[in-house]
Amino acid sequence: MRRKNILSIIIIVIVGIIMLALISVQIISSRSTEPQEIFIEINARKFSFTPNIIKINKGDTVKIRFISEDVHHGFFLDGYQVNTSARPGQDGSLAFVANKSGRFSFRCSVACGVFHPYMAGYLTVEPNLRFNIFGLMILFLGLTSFLFITFLERREQKNGQG
Ligand SMILES: [Cu+2]
Numbered sequence: 001m002r003r004k005n006i007l008s009i010i011i012i013v014i015v016g017i018i019m020l021a022l023i024s025v026q027i028i029s030s031r032s033t034e035p036q037e038i039f040i041e042i043n044a045r046k047f048s049f050t051p052n053i054i055k056i057n058k059g060d061t062v063k064i065r066f067i068s069e070d071v072h073h074g075f076f077l078d079g080y081q082v083n084t085s086a087r088p089g090q091d092g093s094l095a096f097v098a099n100k101s102g103r104f105s106f107r108c109s110v111a112c113g114v115f116h117p118y119m120a121g122y123l124t125v126e127p128n129l130r131f132n133i134f135g136l137m138i139l140f141l142g143l144t145s146f147l148f149i150t151f152l153e154r155r156e157q158k159n160g161q162g
Pocket of ligand 1: 047072111116
């Protein structure tokens with residue numbers, strides 16, 4: 001009788017945890033992994049980009065306004081192979097869907113002076129890992145609960161025998 005009580009409590013707890021996890025997944029995924037339209041203004045001048053580190057999420061549509069503060073500069077994004085350029089007063093523009101995750105460098109694609117090769121920055125496209133993390137957590141919880149139940153059963157059996 002005691003064993004059955006313990007088992008039913010464990011099962012109720014497991015079901016509760018799984019339900020909570022599923023609800024959290026719903027809330028988190030609907031909040032932050034929904035693709036968004038991102039507008040970014042990038043300023044270029046000898047020999048840097050501002051900002052030079054950009055973070056977005058996979059699936060986002062990125063719209064870039066590229067502004068030059070001094071001479072003719074370019075913006076080329078590795079991995080996505082997209083390019084634009086700007087002169088003072090003549091902004092460049094660029095739009096793409098971030099469908100590849102990873103860290104991509106962007107650099108100036110117009111020779112603009114001595115340190116032109118060092119004019120670079122990074123775009124990080126974050127993968128939508130949140131759901132996977134929760135999936136793994138549920139799996140982990142399920143597995144540990146299973147092992148725990150098996151352990152309890154074994155112990156009960158031993159006690160019964162002894
Ligand atoms: Cu440049």
